[in-house]
Amino acid sequence: MANEKSEKELALEIRTNIGARMNSPSAQRNRDPIRDAFSKSMPTAGTALEVAGGTGEHAVHLARAFPELHIYTGDPDEKARASIASRIEEAGLENLTGPHHIDVMINNWGVEEQAPYDAIIAINMIHIAPIEAVIGLMRGADRLLERGGKLFLYGPFRRDGEHTAPSNEAFDADLKSRDERWGVRDLEQEIVPLAQKNRIQLEDCIAMPANNFSAIFGKT
Numbered sequence: 001m002a003n004e005k006s007e008k009e010l011a012l013e014i015r016t017n018i019g020a021r022m023n024s025p026s027a028q029r030n031r032d033p034i035r036d037a038f039s040k041s042m043p044t045a046g047t048a049l050e051v052a053g054g055t056g057e058h059a060v061h062l063a064r065a066f067p068e069l070h071i072y073t074g075d076p077d078e079k080a081r082a083s084i085a086s087r088i089e090e091a092g093l094e095n096l097t098g099p100h101h102i103d104v105m106i107n108n109w110g111v112e113e114q115a116p117y118d119a120i121i122a123i124n125m126i127h128i129a130p131i132e133a134v135i136g137l138m139r140g141a142d143r144l145l146e147r148g149g150k151l152f153l154y155g156p157f158r159r160d161g162e163h164t165a166p167s168n169e170a171f172d173a174d175l176k177s178r179d180e181r182w183g184v185r186d187l188e189q190e191i192v193p194l195a196q197k198n199r200i201q202l203e204d205c206i207a208m209p210a211n212n213f214s215a216i217f218g219k220t
C-alpha cells in the first residue's frame, strides 16, 4: 500500500459507507497479505489488542481467520468506532470485542482490565500520527503485553535512513504536506530505539506487497 497511488488512496480514499460501516479499498487489498504475515509470526491464540482499528475490516478478517485469538479493537475516532461497531455486529464473531476508545497518546487506554495481552496490532497508524503516538504505543506495549508477547506494526517504513522506493518518498512528502508531524518512519533509526527504551525488541521484518513491511517486535 506504500506505492504512491494506493497510499494516496488510503489517506484520501473514497470510502463507501453502508450506514455507519465504512469500506476501505486499501484494507480490502492488504487484508490477506497481512493475515498471512500475521499467521507466520504472531500468536494466533490468546488475546490481541488492535489499536487504530479504522473501519474494522482488519479486526474482522483476523478474528475470522484465527478463532482461538480473542481480538479487542478500538480507535479514537468516533466515526471509526461506529464503523467497527457495525462490522462487529454484522460479523457475529465470539472472539471479537469492541469498539474501545483507545488513544495511544494517553497513558490509560481503557483496556487495561484484559491485560496482559499476547499481541498488540497497529496497522497503518504510525505514519499518520505524530511521533508521540509511537512513543505512546511503545509505552503501552511495555505496559500491556505479556512477557514474550508480540507487537505487530504494518505500513511503509524507511530502512536505516533510506526510503525503500521512490513512491514511498513521494508519499512521505505528501503526508508531511498535510501534517508536518506525520511521515514515513525509519524502522532502524527511529522506531527500534523507541521500542528498546520500553523493553520491546525488533524480531522480524517481513517485506509486504507495494513496498510495505510487517515489523514484529517482542517484549523481553
Ligand SMILES: C[S@@+](CC[C@H](N)C(=O)[O-])C[C@H]1O[C@@H](n2cnc3c(N)ncnc32)[C@H](O)[C@@H]1O
Residues within 6 Å of the ligand: 010, 024, 026, 027, 051, 052, 053, 054, 055, 058, 075, 076, 077, 080, 102, 103, 104, 105, 122, 123, 124, 125, 128, 129, 133
Ligand atoms: C490510516 S487509518 C488506518 C486504519 C486501519 N488500521 C487500516 O489499516 O485500514 C489510521 C487510524 O489511526 C487512528 N489513530 C490516529 N491517531 C491515533 C492515536 N493517537 N491512537 C490510536 N489511534 C490513532 C485513526 O483514528 C485512524 O483510524
